[in-house]
Amino acid sequence: MGADVTVHFVGAGPGAADLLTVRATRMLAAADVVLYPGTYLDPEVLTHCAPDADLVDTQGLDLDRITERLVRAHAADRDVVRLTSGDPSLYSALSEQTRRLDAHGVPWDVTPGVPAYAAASALVGRELTVPLVAQSVVLTRTAARSTAMPESESLTAFAATRATLVLHLAIRRVRALMDRIVSEYGDDCPVVVVYRASQPEETVLRGTVATIADRVEEAGLRQAAVVLVGRALDPEGGGESFLYDPARPRLSAPSSGTTG
Numbered sequence: 610m611g612a613d614v615t616v617h618f619v620g621a622g623p624g625a626a627d628l629l630t631v632r633a634t635r636m637l638a639a640a641d642v643v644l645y646p647g648t649y650l651d652p653e654v655l656t657h658c659a660p661d662a663d664l665v666d667t668q669g670l671d672l673d674r675i676t677e678r679l680v681r682a683h684a685a686d687r688d689v690v691r692l693t694s695g696d697p698s699l700y701s702a703l704s705e706q707t708r709r710l711d712a713h714g715v716p717w718d719v720t721p722g723v724p725a726y727a728a729a730s731a732l733v734g735r736e737l738t739v740p741l742v743a744q745s746v747v748l749t750r751t752a753a754r755s756t757a758m759p760e761s762e763s764l765t766a767f768a769a770t771r772a773t774l775v776l777h778l779a780i781r782r783v784r785a786l787m788d789r790i791v792s793e794y795g796d797d798c799p800v801v802v803v804y805r806a807s808q809p810e811e812t813v814l815r816g817t818v819a820t821i822a823d824r825v826e827e828a829g830l831r832q833a834a835v836v837l838v839g840r841a842l843d844p845e846g847g848g849e850s851f852l853y854d855p856a857r858p859r860l861s862a863p864s865s866g867t868t869g
Contacts, residue, residue, distance in 0.1 A: 637658050647666035648832070665678060733815075737841050
């Protein structure tokens, strides 16, 4: 094996070709092999790849077959980029893949990307942490048709904090999820659903805990959407940050002169 060859896990961002980091585009341009999640990415992302790179869509591959591709490329001294949607720190199966690579003695590293929830909040122009409204963000998902959630991470427990909720992999269960949080957030609490943020098909649905399920069902959304819930989404709500309060004591700038 080529000891200096590394498998690079690279966050592809929310899908738009111009929302990759500079580092990510450089790595794609230098890669001999690129594995990418075709379900979630705009094909324009792949224009950053070298013309002669081998491109492998992983949407039909399980983790063992993906690992086989990565190990084979590494053994042939070929640079490999494994693209993940959004940022590798969230729902990317990074831990499962790197455990397999470690077992094969294959070195790897990680390059972050723009997470989907950040692209969604940017699209709707809202900060998720608004003074006097919400200072915490909960990133979570639903348990249906995916790995079971830990018992300590129930949606009702998170809802009790009234923090801003970001629900991934939840678009097919929006009605049931809204029913579970309505007692904490209220039926008039703002909800925004963003489908394929930053991509040509991007769609934004606005509503409340009481109305958003109807809008999602009318739009026929079934995947690749982020659900944002919380009072921070109300453009009329919130206070002023103490950090920028003119009455807040300020530290004096250090003197550039000498004293004596």
